[in-house]
Amino acid sequence: MRILTLATLTAGLALVGCSERTQDNAEEMVESAAADAAANTEQVLEEGAEAAGNAAENLDQEAAEAEADVQNEPTAEAQVD
Numbered sequence: 001m002r003i004l005t006l007a008t009l010t011a012g013l014a015l016v017g018c019s020e021r022t023q024d025n026a027e028e029m030v031e032s033a034a035a036d037a038a039a040n041t042e043q044v045l046e047e048g049a050e051a052a053g054n055a056a057e058n059l060d061q062e063a064a065e066a067e068a069d070v071q072n073e074p075t076a077e078a079q080v081d
Contacts, residue, residue, distance in 0.1 A: 060079075064078045064079040065078070
């Protein structure tokens with residue numbers, strides 16, 4: 001986020017002496033980059049949440065299997081406990 005802010009400020013300073021068309025093009029580029037960054041962040045968060053859910057399910061299964069081994073019972077019964 002800091003890099004994007006710094007890039008925006010730098011682009012703004014560089015455009016002070018540019019034509020309106022150049023400024024518009026640069027503004028569109030910055031907005032597009034911000035939208036891309038937001039979309040990428042959202043995707044990473046979704047994938048992270050999915051991975052965390054999968055890890056929790058795997059941990060539950062491993063715990064049930066370990067309990068079943070210790071108590072000498074079927075895994076399904078250990079999951080109910």
